[in-house]
Amino acid sequence: MTGQAQAGRPNKLLRNLNAKIASIPMILTALVIFVGGTFWTVFYSFTNSKLLPRLSFVGIEQYERLWAAPRWVTAIENLALYGILSLIFSLVIGFVLAALMDQKIRFENTFRTIFLYPFALSFIVTGLVWQWVLNPDFGVQSVVRSLGWTSFTFNPLYTPEIVIYGILIAALWQGTGLVMCLMLAGLRGIDEDIWKAARVDGIPMWKTYLLIVIPMMRPVFITTIVIIASGIVKVYDLVVAQTSGGPGISSEVPAKYVYDYMFQAQNLGQGFAASTMMLVTVAIIIVPWAYLEFGGGRKRG
């Protein structure tokens, strides 16, 4: 079957023929979908395609329109705020939980199961649950009011200024379990001797974490940050389920903007331009990381 090793030097193309046949789906996906699709979208973002893609170029007009649109600017602001906060909070909460879990505690498995189960749920389910918990008429606000604080107001999903924090709460609920797991794995990878040495030197525990352990966990942190960050840029389902972008446009995010313009407003050019901007954002995150990880000629441990 292999069709090689016979007849001295067979045709170069036929070498490893089966492997090449087996790789056709991968090659097609890589070239047609990932490379082709991306270039196609970027290319058509310079046209004024409306309902159907068409080749009438308008230069960077779509991008000018995009950045002049209050909705897009809101989406970007939301993404920036949501991104920074969710990055910080999921790292801090995830690390603290992992550090606590690493203290040789009882019921470790139970706690881990509890912290991680939301991650198994979809963003749609997460969004709908938190929409219910944060419901002002029945949820947290009404419960606290019924306890006597009648003027208590906690109504994030219906208050434009703080709606993004309502989404953040749900996102952290869903995602911190994963961060905790990654951090825990990182902590378990630290040599016991480090702890002993730190103890002999009389360094307090929090200092050992801050000055020795966390710097040693740099690769874990970088991986985690890249995972969280690429998830942040894609955030879509959660917003759709929790607020549908409302109230008004106050919880709009780029991924939703793209979807709405491509499939609902029938303004493909805007959708393509917006998705190209998303691509640029991801590139800004990924390129430095790839450089740190693979480039620079540095050896990794």
Added chain:
Amino acid sequence: MANIGTLNTTAAGIDAVAPKLGEGPSGPKPRPALSPRNIMLYGTLGVAALYYLLPLYVMVVTSLKGMPEIRLGNIFSPPMEITFEPWVKAWAEACTGLNCDGLSRGFWNSVRITVPSVIISIAIASVNGYALANWRFKGSELFFSILIIGAFIPYQVMIYPIVIILREIGIYGTLSGLVIVHSIFGMPILTLLFRNYFVSLPEELFKAARVDGAGFWQIFLKIMMPMSLPIFVVAMILQVTGIWNDFLFGVVFTRPDTYPMTVQLNNIVNSVQGVKEYNVNMAATILTGLVPLIVYFVSGRLFVRGIAAGAVKG
């Protein structure tokens, strides 16, 4: 595990009840159960656990109440009268648009999407990974690199070209179209997973099989596959939960009668017309989350391995 010793001494240092133990050379010291450190530790973990469990509790409790009770009480109070009617309604009667057959249709759509997608994507990716690990050819690493980098590109960038391709083939809006999309986007992570696993298998095994005259497929089916059962299970968990939970592809590539469960759920709950039946909504939400939750609880540590592997590591 790395720091038992350290922590025990710290604990003893803080805890005034057990100073007499001193610094002993043999074995870990017994820890007092109610040290301030333990109270802090378990207290914090307990509060955190409460935050993670509360939404699940609220979901279940709400889904078991009748509407009058919901309007009266708060979301945390347990149901006075347990009713399963919301569950029945969510499954069989809730309306999305014109259809009023509940989530059941979405459920079966999701099953018909998930099963073939999982099988196809794992079949393709395992063979890909095997070819990349054992039968490298010129350019194979390049395609693989493109694939992995592609995993970071936001889906939104590639969605429209795929719509066009599927429309040209004539399967836009069908379940098969969505199956293809899931197989494509499952490929980077799964291929990476399988490649790394096959690379870790002893090379002698592969060489011996080749010397014995086994070919590409024979080695794969008779040697590699039986040895890789664990990684197949991990890949399966990753894909089942991932595809079941997908929303974006579902909403883009299907039509109302082929909507997967997540899309249907969102439409039921976020529909603007009619009275909001919170109990039915929560029952529907639980029903949709049930499949991945079962996978999670049954697979235990393998789930963690799966997501850790899926968490794209270079």
